[in-house]
Amino acid sequence: MRKVDQIERYFEPQLKDMGGYPISTVSDNIFPRSVIYKDGNGSYQLTGYLAPFVESFVKTLNATLHVYWDHAPEENEIVNINLLNDLIRAGKVDIPMFITNLGFTPSHRNHSHIVELSKWQIMLPVESQISRALLVVGGGTKLLNLCIFILMSIYALIIHNIRRFELGMAPSLMCLWVIFDPVLRAMLSQTFSMPRSSSLRLRWTLAVLLLGSFVFYNIYITNLETLLVHPPFDPPILSYQDMRRAGLKLMISEPDKGALTFVLGQRGYNANSDLYEMVSTSVYQTSRSQPNTSYAYPITQTLWPHIKMKFIRQEQAAFRLSKELVLIPLVHFALRLPSNSIYKGAINRYILNTQNSGLYTYWRTQSFYDLLAIGKTKQLPYKDTSSSMHLRWEDLYYYWLIYIVSVNICVLAFVGEVLVYSIGRWRAG
Structure with a gap:
């Protein structure tokens, strides 16, 4: 008879080698975690970063993965979460290929x-840039233009009153003509005429004017060139009121409505109900993954890296994550498991190993290229940014408009003068 202390294990580990035993799973078809699609033969296939995650786990147990296809959805349609939970409770699913927010189901204890x-x-569309044509005709920032105008007025007052003092006249504020000549000419680095018999005080004042105009002219040009290369944006959207002002709506689906009501409460949801655009889950996922910049979307940071990868070759992304409009600051995602699941210990160890080794991060990154290969997403091509570095004809739109209007006025005035002259001669003759 053997002693008890000589026996290392009473039972052989059940999950050491399962010999091809089937482990069932099911997908919720949420982009980009686990995506259901059809291959060239019309058969259902799975991709997304949770697909290799679950497949690799099944391989570590030497088991076979069985996907539950009985409730496969239409393209881009999200499977009903209640249906998935019923499959888990019924024991038809061993390891789900979807993750759930633990905050929405606090009473459920069977999770990884x-x-x-x-x-x-x-996720908000990036605010539109101010037109370069407006920047050119406006001359840069309003604050800089105001500072230059104040400086020009001070120079004009000083020069005008120095001349009056030299002539023995009282000071005056009527210096509008001095602003244009010589102050404006000096600011534009143009030549201007100096009085022949000017005093030393006036010469020093004009010298300071030339030096100041040189400094401010370079500041003005540098600021304008910077704005032309990187035009500023319209006022940012920081609140729901700003969304109303911009005419922007938040596209949501039926699952998002329940989640928003859970987070904001019924009163908070109804307060901004005019901003919500309710659509089906297929339309929602299609618009969000394109992405359609006509709407804002509630997303987690799972999808955001894929959105950034779409625009990585562009000068800038078409969307941005709002730091002010955060619905839940911290979301815990886990796998929902059946009651008394024999895989709970194994899947927990597997989760820790994949996260510590960096495999999970790799699968998340690689999933973008997998979805790109099957046409479920796209990457926008490179955009030539060299054209935005130079002044273009359309940037001078308002100058051309002013020029054409001025020429037409001059032509009309000339025609009017000719007509008046001809009528006068006709009457005299």
């Missing part, structure tokens, strides 16, 4: 370790 930490916030 935390798989992801994220945020739930609003």
Whole structure:
């Protein structure tokens, strides 16, 4: 008879080698975690970063992955979460290929370790840039233009009153003509005529004017060139009121409505109900993944890296994550498991190993290229930014408009003068 202390293990580990035993899973078809699509033969396939995550786990147990296709959705349609939970409770699914927010189901205790930490916030279209034509005709920032105008007025007052003092006259504020000549000419680095018999005081004043105009002219040109290369944006959207002002709506689907009501409360949801655009889950996922800049979208940081990868070759992305409109600052995502799941310990160890080794991060990055290969997403081509570095004809639109209007006025005035002259001669003759 063997002693008890000589026995290392009473039972053989059940999950050491499962010998091809099937492990069932199901997908919720949420982009980009686990995406259902059809291959060239019309068969259902899975991609997304949770697909290799679950497949690799099944391989570590020497098991076979069985995907539950009975409730496969239409293209881009999200599977009902209640249906998925019923499959898990019924024991038809061993390891789900989707993750759930633990905050929405606090009473459910059968879940794995935390798989992801994220945020739930609003993705906004980037505010439009101010027209370069307006920047050219406006001459840069309003504050700089105001400072230059104040400086020109001070120079004009000083020069005008120095001349009056030399002539024995009282000071005066009527110096408008001095602003144009010589002050404006000096600011534009143009030549201007000096009085022949000017005093030393006036010469020093004009010398200071030339020096100041040189400094401010270079500041003005540098600022204008900077604005032409990097035009400023319209006022940013920081609140729901700003969204109303901009006429921007938040596109949501039916699952998002329940989540928003859970987070904001019924009163908070109804307060901004005019901003919500309710659509089907397929339309929602299609618009969000294109992405359609006509709407704002609630997203987690799971999708945001894919959005950035779409525009990585562009000068700037078409969307930005709002730091002010954050719905949930910290979201815990985990795998929902059946009651008394024999895989709970194994999947928890597997989650820790994949996260510590960097495999999970790699799968998240690689999923973009997998989705790109099957046409579920796209990457915008490189944009030539050299054209934005130079002054273009359309940037001088308002100058051309002023020039054409002025020429037409001059032509009309000339025609009027000719007509008046001809009528006068006709009457005299």
